[in-house]
Amino acid sequence: xxxxxxxxxxxxxxxxxEETDSLRAQIFQRxxxxxxxxxxxxxxxxxxxxxxxxxxxxxxxVGSISTADGSALVRVGDTTIVCGIKAEIAEPExxxxxDGFLVPNIDLPAICSPKFKPGPPSEEAQVxxxxxxxxxxxxxxxxxxxxxxxxxxxxxxxxVDATCINYDGNVFDATLLAMVxxxxxVTLPKASFDEETGRTTCSRKTRAPxxxxxxxxxxxxxxxxxxxxxxxxxxDPTSFExxxxxxxxxxxxxxxxxxxxxxxxGMGASIEEQTILLECIADAKKRGLQMQKLI
Amino acid sequence: xAQSAFDRRRINGPEESxxxxxxxxDNTPQATTxxxxxxxxxxxxxxxxxxxxxxxxSAYIETEKTKIACAVYGPRQSKTTTYSEKGRxxxxxxxxxxxxxxxxxxxxxxxxxxxxxxxxxxxxxxxxLELFPKSxxxxxxxxxxxxxxxxxxxxxxxxxxxxxxxxxxxxxxxxASCSVAVCGTQLWLDPTxxxxxxxxxxxxxxxMPALGNITSVWQSGQTxxxxxxxxxEICQERCADIHSIVAESLLQSxxxxxx
Numbered sequence: 001x002x003x004x005x006x007x008x009x010x011x012x013x014x015x016x017x018e019e020t021d022s023l024r025a026q027i028f029q030r031x032x033x034x035x036x037x038x039x040x041x042x043x044x045x046x047x048x049x050x051x052x053x054x055x056x057x058x059x060x061x062v063g064s065i066s067t068a069d070g071s072a073l074v075r076v077g078d079t080t081i082v083c084g085i086k087a088e089i090a091e092p093e094x095x096x097x098x099d100g101f102l103v104p105n106i107d108l109p110a111i112c113s114p115k116f117k118p119g120p121p122s123e124e125a126q127v128x129x130x131x132x133x134x135x136x137x138x139x140x141x142x143x144x145x146x147x148x149x150x151x152x153x154x155x156x157x158x159x160v161d162a163t164c165i166n167y168d169g170n171v172f173d174a175t176l177l178a179m180v181x182x183x184x185x186v187t188l189p190k191a192s193f194d195e196e197t198g199r200t201t202c203s204r205k206t207r208a209p210x211x212x213x214x215x216x217x218x219x220x221x222x223x224x225x226x227x228x229x230x231x232x233x234x235x236d237p238t239s240f241e242x243x244x245x246x247x248x249x250x251x252x253x254x255x256x257x258x259x260x261x262x263x264x265x266g267m268g269a270s271i272e273e274q275t276i277l278l279e280c281i282a283d284a285k286k287r288g289l290q291m292q293k294l295i
Numbered sequence: 296x297a298q299s300a301f302d303r304r305r306i307n308g309p310e311e312s313x314x315x316x317x318x319x320x321d322n323t324p325q326a327t328t329x330x331x332x333x334x335x336x337x338x339x340x341x342x343x344x345x346x347x348x349x350x351x352x353s354a355y356i357e358t359e360k361t362k363i364a365c366a367v368y369g370p371r372q373s374k375t376t377t378y379s380e381k382g383r384x385x386x387x388x389x390x391x392x393x394x395x396x397x398x399x400x401x402x403x404x405x406x407x408x409x410x411x412x413x414x415x416x417x418x419x420x421x422x423x424l425e426l427f428p429k430s431x432x433x434x435x436x437x438x439x440x441x442x443x444x445x446x447x448x449x450x451x452x453x454x455x456x457x458x459x460x461x462x463x464x465x466x467x468x469x470x471a472s473c474s475v476a477v478c479g480t481q482l483w484l485d486p487t488x489x490x491x492x493x494x495x496x497x498x499x500x501x502x503m504p505a506l507g508n509i510t511s512v513w514q515s516g517q518t519x520x521x522x523x524x525x526x527x528e529i530c531q532e533r534c535a536d537i538h539s540i541v542a543e544s545l546l547q548s549x550x551x552x553x554x
Contacts, residue, residue, distance in 0.1 A: 065362070126305075189315060
């Protein structure tokens, strides 16, 4: 990139054979991404050197942000997500006097990829936030009445905010893992409600973790299907592969291996579709077990 | 924190919510000592260029609690239709909602912009914008954790300059930046949030130590000219050290890329 259009004064040595080859491959990748990917797939390998069913390594780091009540940093390959949870106090809804609030949001800022522009949340961010909200609520990992301080008067609101720092595909899996890891890391101060003043005060000394239903903790595994000469199921797609997928599939399982949600977008691969789906679910369960060990 | 309007692009919580009030908030002691740091000590700097592979250049900086990620995209085609002979340098700063003691609602406020302007000022004169007609260079900064605005601006400028260098954009020199707080008769370098709050004046200096040029000075609060000059002097001295850290980390990452 640095060489484009810069009127550099130094004389550059002519590029070696190796350099021209890699440059040609790069240009081919930009101009014909689909053909580029298919040529790899016919050799049973993916552009980043993984086999079809290989997952990228996951790193998890929890509790590194002191301004948050709970936090986690997750790296899936190069995809990096930071999730921080801030707890605030609010009045509950009138029809649900015991229920606290769980407010998950993902931000895809312009820093993480050239795809995104500064400004309000992109469509992709809105869709991801909505899916994450649905999964966290339907999994039942956190029962909302456990956030109650005083019925009808004061409840905890957990703002679960995730920010993407590097967007290299499969952001959904990474974000869900970051949110679950951050929820496990949350400690709330002991709060007491004063009936006379109507105020809630917290103690700085005693903090307690959330009462989570850990057996219900959701773990997501995403796959992409490319209909090349034969349908190829790629686990954990990268940002290069994602726009080229014919079908994308997300399977969410909980800690005891129960299915929470399965979503399939795009055209399924004809007759074999059902066997593919079953294989993906089995694979997702294995992946879920691996991820549990990390957090 | 009251939200001004219902935002259908995000998942919304309750209409109003408040940060917890602690029973001992009233008697938080003012910072009078530096918890084991001498006045001239700065917090240790961890700088890692090239962490964000989607960007043309990037840098991550950590000085104890302050954590900032910075990415550079460009030079790329400028969105504006008017012809410009010089490139444009855009700086955008974003605070993660969980980065401060109080939650920052995701709507943009004035603080992001004033920090962006300060960082822009610190680095703009180091970039050879005359080499990039009709293009723009976008510098995006995300503050993951904030411990003092002064440190945030200083670290942000260092990260931005390192990211520009990592992107291979021609610079006149690397920018190093340092802040100082005037506390009583002492000058505390690189103050934390508590220390800055206890001070009567703060000063942030950005300079290019390789050329001996100052790119930006920002002073606020009450002080006199002699003291301000002394602040500039000690900041400049420390910037020379910071410069060698930045240069070393860029060299390390360039070497690692060659292997």
